[in-house]
Amino acid sequence: MSVTGKRILLGVTGSISAYKSALLVRLLVKAGAEVRVVMTESAKAFITPLTLATLSKNPVLSTLVTTESGHIGDGSWNNHVELGLWADAVVVAPASAHTLARCATGLCTDLLSAVYLSARCPVFFAPAMDVDMYHHPTTVENLRRLESFGNHIIRAEHGELASGLVGEGRLAEPETIVHLLDEFFKPGAGSVKQGILSGKQVLITAGPTQEPIDPVRYISNHSTGKMGYAIANAFAKAGATVNLVSGPTALPLPDPAIHRIQVRSAQEMFVAAQDAFNEADIIVLSAAVADYTPAHPADRKIKKKEAVFSLELTKTTDIAATLGSRKRPDQWMMGFALETDNEYENAVKKLQTKNLDWIVLNSLRDEGAGFGHDTNKITVIDKGGQTHKFELKSKDEVAQDLVNLIKKKLMSV
Known part of the structure; x- marks a missing residue:
């Protein structure tokens, strides 16, 4: 697979779809990618760092400083610049409405947003939220802005949502995300949207x-x-x-x-x-x-x-x-x-x-x-x-x- 040997930094945010990130990590590792995970604090309410650390075989990071005692001076610095330079691709999946808004407006309030602003590699956002949030003009505009910056949007899918409503907002399936990344890394491709239909x-x-x-x-x-x-x-x-x-x-x-x-x-x-x-x-x-x-x-x-x-x-x-x-x-x-x-x-x-x-x-x-x-x-x-x-x-x-x-x-x- 084209994703084999690639370094993927996965950003996991506070969405009920965060449980799918476990399968996404597993599929990427199985495909031969090296995976590191950065979680937002709210993501931990939906899936534990231990699960993703075990599957990725790398420590999961969520703060700019990792401490054992709770005192900043006793901890180690999680270098967001280094993480951004390490990755061949940053994939934010699921990307909550809150994270999309922060990244679209340049707000740097946690490790994930700092990594995003430091990344020189391609960045992929896979939104996940309820249908009305997904179609709200602010979300639509934030997605447009992120795409205009050169980022890649993996569109949400249609189906039954956690709220019980049916519509767009479901996180793209992990298999779909891995397939799109694999297509992106194929020689001469360079984008999940630079296939034969890109720009048509x-x-x-x-x-x-x-x-x-x-x-x-x-x-x-x-x-x-x-x-x-x-x-x-x-x-x-x-x-x-x-x-x-x-x-x-x-x-x-x-x-x-x-x-x-x-x-x-x-x-x-x-x-x-x-x-x-x-x-x-x-x-x-x-x-x-x-x-x-x-x-x-x-x-x-x-x-x-x-x-x-x-x-x-x-x-x-x-x-x-x-x-x-x-x-x-x-x-x-x-x-x-x-x-x-x-x-x-x-x-x-x-x-x-x-x-x-x-x-x-x-x-x-x-x-x-x-x-x-x-x-x-x-x-x-x-x-x-x-x-x-x-x-x-x-x-x-x-x-x-x-x-x-x-x-x-x-x-x-």
């Missing part, structure tokens, strides 16, 4: 559209936006800059770094997607856009009178076809096809007529796939005619499969 602009459409009949009623579909939001999250975690054009959903933003543009109608979605299209390197059109919209929406509520009511509909702009006709050779585009009959043939036709590079086929005949589910079963067809079939998975896993397919293609050109 990604445009994603997600969710349904609502086509107004009158101020009260609209035409829509059963899309929840879950698949598109999962894709946006996967791209953000891979280091891409994500613009998410979202129809009406009840979903929270999956990653604070994602720029969400909220729209309602198919026309609004087309305008927003068109505005972001030229700057995009990758376009993923996963929204369920209405094919037709009322030709003359009423400006007042339509009263129930006739036994039969006719509604004139007109075609909406075909976003995939329009953007596909403008696609440059350096752009890559993926579309979605939700079908009930002649699935493969219809998907291939859409792939070809809309000038897509990939088409993701969903069949409503597959149990657990399609709208409303937390799972999906897809078949991806590329413009070269190659077919990739995937089993039923969570939408987060499906999103990662799609990102991996795109990464593989980018690495081959």
Whole structure:
């Protein structure tokens, strides 16, 4: 592994996720890394220094001076500069909101913050906190500031939190952190975000559209936006800059770094997607856009009178076809096809007529796939005619499969 022989200084802060640091230390040591641990005082309430010292095979430090008698003059100096120079990487995991704030503003109040300010090596922050704390503007700004300083952010994951809420805020799994470090130390890499998607602009459409009949009623579909939001999250975690054009959903933003543009109608979605299209390197059109919209929406509520009511509909702009006709050779585009009959043939036709590079086929005949589910079963067809079939998975896993397919293609050109 690329992390073998590397010197990793692990900072552990006061978060319930601190218990995961034991596994993180064990995995790093097993991978051949030399690990030293610096804990904040509040971290000791969640995991003991003895546990981490035993696993790392090094003393755990938490104060600038280590004493036996309690008197500063009787102790030994824990040189924060030396620690910062020793490390090949500093990894703060879990990074509490308090620690993020201190590091982002340069407050030097304990050994860990002193090491951070002294470190000349790459520094990685893996946040862990409750969902509302993670999405609070101050935390978002602190993460942005830390990233602007050249630090690396290992984004929090979505799931059930200690509070009982479900959302973003979970510490990235130790296996994920070790994998990212291993990727970072690979020759020619140099960053967990300097993979093939680093710096890429990604445009994603997600969710349904609502086509107004009158101020009260609209035409829509059963899309929840879950698949598109999962894709946006996967791209953000891979280091891409994500613009998410979202129809009406009840979903929270999956990653604070994602720029969400909220729209309602198919026309609004087309305008927003068109505005972001030229700057995009990758376009993923996963929204369920209405094919037709009322030709003359009423400006007042339509009263129930006739036994039969006719509604004139007109075609909406075909976003995939329009953007596909403008696609440059350096752009890559993926579309979605939700079908009930002649699935493969219809998907291939859409792939070809809309000038897509990939088409993701969903069949409503597959149990657990399609709208409303937390799972999906897809078949991806590329413009070269190659077919990739995937089993039923969570939408987060499906999103990662799609990102991996795109990464593989980018690495081959």
